[in-house]
Amino acid sequence: MKYHSALLALPCALVAAVPSPAQQSPLQNFIADQQPQSSRWRLFDNLVDSIDLPPPAHTFARYGEDLVLRFNISAHNEAASLAEAADTLMLDIWEFSQDWVDIRLSKETVPLLLGLLPASLQHSHAPLLQEKALAQAIHDNYPHRTGEQSKTQSPAHLPTRKPFGPDLEPAVTGAETNIFFADYQPLTVIEPWLRLLSSLFTTHVRHINIGLSYEGRNIPGLRVGVHPTNAEDPNPPKRKTIVVVGSLHAREWISTTTVNYIAYSLITGYGKVTGIESLLRTFDFVFIPTLNPDGYVYTWETDRLWRKNRQRTGNRFCNGIDLDRGFGFEWTSSESPCSESYSGDEPFEAVEARAFADWAKNETENNNVDFVGFLDLHSYSQEILYPYSYSCSDTPPGLENLEEVAFGLGKAIRTSSVHGHAYEIMPACEGNVAYTSNKKHQLTPRLEPSGGSALDYFYHEMGVRYAYQLKLRDRGTYGFLLPKENIIPTGKEILNAVLYFGAFLGELYDRDAKEVKLTKPEMEEDEAVNVPPKLDVLDDYEHEGLEDDEDDWVTVKDLDPDDVNWELRRRRRR
Structure with a gap:
């Protein structure tokens, strides 16, 4: 592919063009509020934007008859049977959790798999990617930068939101654009x-x-x-x-x-x-x-x-x-x-x-x-x-x-x-x-x-x-x-x-930081112990319905290396 050699040769030309530190700082020249403006970035962006990588030609032939099934697991015997069956049929286990297992297999293999599973799993499954066939989802996952797509996906049209937290300015690094x-x-x-x-x-x-x-x-x-x-x-x-x-x-x-x-x-x-x-x-x-x-x-x-x-x-x-x-x-x-x-x-x-x-x-x-x-x-x-x-x-x-x-x-x-x-x-x-x-x-x-x-x-x-x-x-x-x-x-x-x-x-690891004293309300003053900092985050996490208090959230902007005040509390083991 022609673009491969162009991209591989690009860094040599760019390195030669980089100014020496005595002329100007890279940060001054290459960082902008919304998007990189230097000729080097524009050249690279144009090359990236021109790439059209269709999926391999045999994608539909390879995956046209495949699907991904999610099995909901609620008992030990179900999990054991599914594990044994997947191993016997050498199936592609995509992912699994404590409650479900996702398996990719061909449509013709579905009856064979179900035949090895208990009755409780015969109807305890559903296909993923229901909006489109697996092969089509794979096809759509590859970059397709036609002229129209390139226009709509250009940096000016990409979404802009705050990347670092509630107190930082939006698009501070330009990654989003x-x-x-x-x-x-x-x-x-x-x-x-x-x-x-x-x-x-x-x-x-x-x-x-x-x-x-x-x-x-x-x-x-x-x-x-x-x-x-x-x-x-x-x-x-x-x-x-x-x-x-x-x-x-x-x-x-x-x-x-x-x-x-x-x-x-x-x-x-x-x-x-x-x-x-x-x-x-x-x-x-x-x-x-x-x-x-x-x-x-x-x-x-x-x-x-x-x-x-x-x-x-x-x-x-x-x-x-x-x-x-x-x-x-x-x-x-x-x-x-x-x-x-x-x-x-x-x-x-x-x-x-x-x-x-x-x-x-x-x-x-x-x-x-x-x-x-x-x-x-x-x-x-x-x-x-x-x-x-x-x-x-x-x-x-x-x-x-x-x-x-x-x-x-x-x-x-x-x-x-x-x-x-x-x-x-x-x-x-x-x-x-x-x-x-x-x-x-x-x-x-x-x-x-x-x-x-x-x-x-x-x-x-x-x-x-x-x-x-x-x-x-x-x-x-x-x-x-x-x-x-x-x-x-x-x-x-x-x-x-x-x-x-x-x-x-x-x-x-801050060598100059003061020792952090961790206390619990029920502890006496002389029972305080010195321990590494532990952030008080569990109560918020365990109650998803509660809104976060931004005053309690430590943002990067607040982290002055000479004055970091962590609010600490020991979490009780349940």
Whole structure:
């Protein structure tokens, strides 16, 4: 395709054209209130706007007879039967929660599946994507920028709303009006876009490479942060770093574009929003839009619903390893390479999982990095999950703090706009079962393996105290085929969560901050204890009908690094 070579060559020309710091600041030249105005941005936007990527020609032939069924689960035997039947028929389990399971299958397979299920499930199911056939939904998910669409989707016509919270000015970063976020983007657009950002914002952005994929592609990323001048310090403090990663599963496009949205917002917000400037001086943020570049490319060129990487296995008819089952902590084997959750024959057999782990270890051992936060973006089901994933029988250290921050993330998402969505909060082990009984700790059965997750690995092996997996929009109306109109609303929600996350960690790790005394009304004065800050968010979250008091909501603008006053209260364990 002609546009591929044009985009790949673009960064070289742009780098040559970038003015030196002595001439003018990149922030002065490239950040505008509504949209980028420089010739470099206009050139890139015109190239992006001209891209027309129709789906693979065989889309309707591949998926024309497929559908997605949602089964409502209300008993243990139903979940067990469905798990066994899905494994027997090697069905594609899209997603599942404690109450439902979404399965993609051909229409001719439906009778076979129902024949393996109890009577209670014979009529306890309904098709998703009812407005259109699955193949049509896939077709519509690819960018189609005809002249008319380009006109209506231009930056001037994109919606403008407040991205950072109630006290900040609208369109502060221009992310909402950037043509890049008007649609999903292929890797051949994302890579030069990342290089462009690092070229234009040299004061606080570096392009990085995590490693190579199985097929030899780079795993690109951005490191965003402002480092203090400490060249003369023989023992500089470790650089606290937050990692945000997407698309361990290739078909989860919304995770990739959301990572990009957050990165762009922080990059262009630096120098304009006090809270963002403070965050980027306190932390490095590492953004990895897709850890699975081979699989991501495959979803654009061949199979939109591909999940795994593209690595060869012992079965020549079934390629691919599930990256989120391939890490070394509590790794579990899976028998069939044809399974969507195949974990490989040994830990770290997945090339990309090994590259990610090696990169992280090298950063801590050789590059003076201290990983303090980890956000792994997935889709779909709108959940915030915290360790552990592999088992609910082991309690993670610092469980109460993990829960408190998870609820804070949930509130940040819910209050990001008048249409902010509610996310369910739970340990990842509960998110990996299809049915939870009313009896405590009886969580069964698992529809797919849950060991070897990136979440558990970074939490336990890398020592990241605050690690979470966020499953983004929606709850199944479109599933993995979330329409492009959801890109900006989803980006805003998760951006607000990331800003909350950074603010919390900034207070927690601020060396000059005063010790925070946590008291309960029933405690005597001498019983006060010093603990990390816990935001008072649960009461608001648990009573969805109540309106939020904006005076109680900590916005990024309020987060002066020298004067952060957190309102704290210990949540009673129920």
